[in-house]
Amino acid sequence: MTTRRWAALPVLLIAVFVTTLDFFVANLAVPSIRADLRAGDATVQFVVAGYGLAYAAGLITSGRLGDLYGHRRMFRTGLALFTLASAGCGLADEAAWLVAARVAQGAAAALLAPQVLTLIGELYRGADRATAFRWYGTAVGLAGVGGQVIGGVLVATDPLGLGWRACFLVNVPVGAAALAMTGRLLPRPLPSPPRRVAPRTPRAGLDLGGAGLVTAGQVAIVLPLIEGREQGWPPWAWWCLAASGPLMVAFVHRQRRLATWGRIPLLDLDVFTDRTFAWGLVAVALLFGTSAGLSFVLALYLQDGLGLDPLTAGAVCTALNAGFFAASLRPGRFGAPVLLLGLCLLYDVVARAAQPYQVAMALLVVGAGMGLIMSPLLSSALSAVRPERAGAAAGVLGTVQETGGVLGGTITGTVFFGTLDGGDWRSATLAALSVLVAGALGVLAHAVLRPRPRPPATTPAERHDRQLDGLECPRP
Incomplete structure (x- = not known):
C-alpha cells in the first residue's frame, strides 16, 4: 500500500504542474493568437485573464465540493474537464471560442487544485507528508517560473506546425495519461480515527447562495486587478473594488448564520x-x-x-x-x-x-x-x-x-x-x-x-492525529 501511495504522487504533481503552467504559457503566444484569429486587444487580454479569473473565483467552492462528494472524485472530474477545455482552446477557430474555452479551463483547474492539496495531506503522514509537499512545491515553482520559457519554446519551435495551439494541445495527452492512471494509482485516503459525534448533525449540502456571493466577491477583486492597469484604471475598476468589500462581508455574515441554523456553511x-x-x-x-x-x-x-x-x-x-x-x-x-x-x-x-x-x-x-x-x-x-x-x-x-x-x-x-x-x-x-x-x-x-x-493534544483523537503526523511520540 505504501508503494501504491507513492505511485499516486506523480499523478497529483502532473495535474498541478499543467494547471499552474497554463497561467503563464500563453503569454508569449499572444501576438500569434492576435494575428491568426484577428482578435482585438481586449479579447486577447481575456485569453490570459479569463483563466486566472475563473480559477481564483472557483477555488473556495471547489474545496467545499471536495468535502461533500469526495476529493478523489472531484480530482478526476476536474482533470477530465481541464483536458477537454485544453482541447477546446487548441481547436478554437475564433477569438470568442478561445476566450470561452480559457474560462472553462480555469474553472476546471479550480475544481482540481484544492483536491491535490487535500489528497496529499490525507495520503501521507509525518516525514512522508513533508516529502510529498516538497515535491508539490517543486512542481508549482517550476511551472510558475518556467511557464513563459516553455511557452516561448513551443511557439518558436512550432511542433507539428501547430503554432500557438501547441501551448494548449500539449495538455491533452498529458491530462489523458494522468486521468487513465488515477483509477489504478490513486488510492483512497487513510481512514480517520473515530471522533465524538455531536448531538445535532448539521445538514450537508452546497450553499449555493454563499457560492454566488464568494464568486462575485472574488471576481470583483481579481477582475479590476487584472484588467484595470491595462485599461488605465477606468471607473468600472474602482466600482468593482468598492463592491468587493460588501460582497465578502455579506458572504461571511451568511456563513455565520448558516452555522447557527444547523446547516453546514460553504466555508x-x-x-x-x-x-x-x-x-x-x-x-x-x-x-x-x-x-x-x-x-x-x-x-x-x-x-x-x-x-x-x-x-x-x-x-x-x-x-x-x-x-x-x-x-x-x-x-x-x-x-x-x-x-x-x-x-x-x-x-x-x-x-x-x-x-x-x-x-x-x-x-x-x-x-x-x-x-x-x-x-x-x-x-x-x-x-x-x-x-x-x-x-x-x-x-x-x-x-x-x-x-x-x-x-x-x-x-x-x-x-x-x-x-x-x-x-x-x-x-x-x-x-x-x-x-x-x-x-x-x-x-x-x-x-x-x-x-x-500547537501544544500537545489532550483528547485521544487529537493524539492519534499528531502521532500519525509525526508531531508527537506515542505514549505507552
Whole structure:
C-alpha cells in the first residue's frame, strides 16, 4: 500500500504542474493568437485573464465540493474537464471560442487544485507528508517560473506546425495519461480515527447562495486587478473594488448564520482561528506576489531594457528555474534570508548595469530562496488544519496564492510603469525591485515571528492525529 501511495504522487504533481503552467504559457503566444484569429486587444487580454479569473473565483467552492462528494472524485472530474477545455482552446477557430474555452479551463483547474492539496495531506503522514509537499512545491515553482520559457519554446519551435495551439494541445495527452492512471494509482485516503459525534448533525449540502456571493466577491477583486492597469484604471475598476468589500462581508455574515441554523456553511470560518494557518496565508500571499512581480519585471527588463531576444531572455530565466529546482530537493529554514539576499543582489546588478550572465547569477540565488521556502511554508500552513476542514483550507490557500500573485503583479507593474519616464528602464526596474524586496522582508518577518506549533493534544483523537503526523511520540 505504501508503494501504491507513492505511485499516486506523480499523478497529483502532473495535474498541478499543467494547471499552474497554463497561467503563464500563453503569454508569449499572444501576438500569434492576435494575428491568426484577428482578435482585438481586449479579447486577447481575456485569453490570459479569463483563466486566472475563473480559477481564483472557483477555488473556495471547489474545496467545499471536495468535502461533500469526495476529493478523489472531484480530482478526476476536474482533470477530465481541464483536458477537454485544453482541447477546446487548441481547436478554437475564433477569438470568442478561445476566450470561452480559457474560462472553462480555469474553472476546471479550480475544481482540481484544492483536491491535490487535500489528497496529499490525507495520503501521507509525518516525514512522508513533508516529502510529498516538497515535491508539490517543486512542481508549482517550476511551472510558475518556467511557464513563459516553455511557452516561448513551443511557439518558436512550432511542433507539428501547430503554432500557438501547441501551448494548449500539449495538455491533452498529458491530462489523458494522468486521468487513465488515477483509477489504478490513486488510492483512497487513510481512514480517520473515530471522533465524538455531536448531538445535532448539521445538514450537508452546497450553499449555493454563499457560492454566488464568494464568486462575485472574488471576481470583483481579481477582475479590476487584472484588467484595470491595462485599461488605465477606468471607473468600472474602482466600482468593482468598492463592491468587493460588501460582497465578502455579506458572504461571511451568511456563513455565520448558516452555522447557527444547523446547516453546514460553504466555508468553515473556524479555519481562520488557527494562528499557524492564518499567519501562513499572509506569508503565502507575499511569496506568490513576489514571484509574480519578478516574472513581470524580468519579461520587460531583459527584452526591452537589455535588448535581448526572447530565446536569450528565456535562457537567462532558466537560472531562476535551476536554482529553484536544486534547492527544492532539500528545503530548509534559511529560505527567507536567501530569497532576500538574491533580490538584493539582483537590485545591485541592475543598478550597475551589469551583463546578462550576472543577472542570471543573481536569479540563481533568488530561485534557491524560493525553492527552500515554498514547500515548508505550504506544508506548515495546511498541517495545522483539522482533517474535516482540509477542503475548505485548501480552497482558501489556493485563493490566497492566486490573489496574492495577481496583486503582486499589479502593484509591481503599477510602480514600474509609473516610474518609466522617457524609456529609463533601469530606474523603473529598480523601483519595481524595491517592491519585491519589501515582499521578501515580509516573508522573512513571518519566518521569525510565526506562532509556535500547537501544544500537545489532550483528547485521544487529537493524539492519534499528531502521532500519525509525526508531531508527537506515542505514549505507552
